[in-house]
Amino acid sequence: MTDPASSSPATYRLAVVNAGISDPSSTKLLADRIANAVGDIAAERGHRVRVHSIDLRELLPELPAALSSGLLGERFAAAVDALRGADGVIAGAPVYKAAPSALFSSFFQVLDNDLLIAKPILLAATAGTARHALVADEQMRSLFAYLRSLSVPTSVFASTEDWQDKALKGRIDRAAFELLLLMESGFEREVRDSGWRRYQHEYGSAGGSELSIDLDTDLMRLATGGALRPEGSIDDADD
Numbered sequence: 001m002t003d004p005a006s007s008s009p010a011t012y013r014l015a016v017v018n019a020g021i022s023d024p025s026s027t028k029l030l031a032d033r034i035a036n037a038v039g040d041i042a043a044e045r046g047h048r049v050r051v052h053s054i055d056l057r058e059l060l061p062e063l064p065a066a067l068s069s070g071l072l073g074e075r076f077a078a079a080v081d082a083l084r085g086a087d088g089v090i091a092g093a094p095v096y097k098a099a100p101s102a103l104f105s106s107f108f109q110v111l112d113n114d115l116l117i118a119k120p121i122l123l124a125a126t127a128g129t130a131r132h133a134l135v136a137d138e139q140m141r142s143l144f145a146y147l148r149s150l151s152v153p154t155s156v157f158a159s160t161e162d163w164q165d166k167a168l169k170g171r172i173d174r175a176a177f178e179l180l181l182l183m184e185s186g187f188e189r190e191v192r193d194s195g196w197r198r199y200q201h202e203y204g205s206a207g208g209s210e211l212s213i214d215l216d217t218d219l220m221r222l223a224t225g226g227a228l229r230p231e232g233s234i235d236d237a238d239d
Helices: 026-044 056-069 074-085 102-110 135-146 160-164 166-185 187-194 218-223 234-238
Strands: 011-018 048-055 088-096 120-126 156-158
Touching (some): 048 056, 056 074, 088 166, 135 156, 156 160, 160 166
Parallel strands (some): 011 088
């Protein structure tokens, strides 16, 4: 296998999702530090990273319509497009009452189930106390497992006391390196190009790129109000 670090320079697209609502936001600060680390490591390996920031608080006016009807406003649609085109994602959430914020969870619950298949994801969380340290791995990781994303092994959590701890930089660098390796590998691209039909898709999902469905079968003709073909009948199916 060719070493990505020795191959020709590449530019990778990184989407940074930040669910912090305060200004300044510790969640945004952490997500930005991780994004900078990804960029620095990429530069050492001869590559570039183009960052697209998605601040979820800017989507709050459009969230009720997205939740109730699935209709996406202009900013929401732009965020979805950025995620679709990204080679990797940093997903950062503040933690309240032992769970990622409702804004963070609601945003990802609105997304098409096919949008993030095989997408490399780095999980990050912030909180006022270390009691919430496992939220990223226990709750956020399971959310992205349902969305069939590829979460990197190392999650990054920062409580108030962690910001002065040198160990935080070590976790950031380790997680950033893992994310960049997955971005370099082209795993998502291979899945979508060669393995897409191996996944279960909802009818009408992923903008029509889901499994093709044969609408001319007896079952589908009945479901859409059509009649059975002359050679087929319910009695024949029972024989």
